[in-house]
Amino acid sequence: MGYKSLLLATMLCAALNVSGKPHLHGSGTLFIAQDNNLWQLQFVLPASDVVGFEHKPENSLQAKKALSQSEIMRSASNLFVIPTSCEVTSTDLILPFDIEMPSSDEHEHAHDHKHDHEHENEHKDAQKHEEKAHLDFEVTYVLNCASTINQIDMSLFEHYPSLNELEVLKITENGQSNSMISAQSARVMLK
Numbered sequence: 774m775g776y777k778s779l780l781l782a783t784m785l786c787a788a789l790n791v792s793g794k795p796h797l798h799g800s801g802t803l804f805i806a807q808d809n810n811l812w813q814l815q816f817v818l819p820a821s822d823v824v825g826f827e828h829k830p831e832n833s834l835q836a837k838k839a840l841s842q843s844e845i846m847r848s849a850s851n852l853f854v855i856p857t858s859c860e861v862t863s864t865d866l867i868l869p870f871d872i873e874m875p876s877s878d879e880h881e882h883a884h885d886h887k888h889d890h891e892h893e894n895e896h897k898d899a900q901k902h903e904e905k906a907h908l909d910f911e912v913t914y915v916l917n918c919a920s921t922i923n924q925i926d927m928s929l930f931e932h933y934p935s936l937n938e939l940e941v942l943k944i945t946e947n948g949q950s951n952s953m954i955s956a957q958s959a960r961v962m963l964k
């Protein structure tokens with residue numbers, strides 16, 4: 774397994790280099806790599822499409838949204854239909870920020886006199902934010918498949934209404950290819 778994981782990682786790096794895709798709202802990327810019976814699926818989705826914002830949660834509503842969305846991602850079956858001959862052997866979720874529940878939203882209002890100050894800082898933060906700006910959620914699943922799989926149907930569009938398209942970069946036994954899928958055409962052919 775150790776050697777195979779390494780091989781998958783190497784293959785995926787190659788895929789990443791091929792892509793070099795800029796971060797576009799409404800547009801995610803799916804990297805698929807095959808190593809015999811092991812299939813690795815890595816989803817990279819703009820935070821704006823996953824949670825509706827691209828910064829650390831600033832109130833309990835945003836923190837709850839981020840938590841519930843990360844729970845959705847922890848289950849592969851929310852993002853795609855797991856082929857019957859396959860079993861998910863690992864799930865690796867990378868969040869773009871720490872999710873911590875603000876201790877209390879009311880607390881901030883108790884310090885109204887400080888509010889203008891904080892507001893100025895927010896403006897500075899906003900400028901910084903434009904420079905580094907974008908954040909992505911990343912989740913990687915490894916499937917172990919007992920038999921050949923020819924296709925995978927994506928179901929993630931149901932969870933991300935603002936996601937218009939997913940660029941799919943594949944490296945399989947049959948070679949390397951790119952395709953684009955959408956909610957209307959959500960099947961990834963693996964042959």
Ligand SMILES: [Zn+2]
Pocket residue numbers: 796798819820821827906907908
């Ligand atoms: Zn963005």
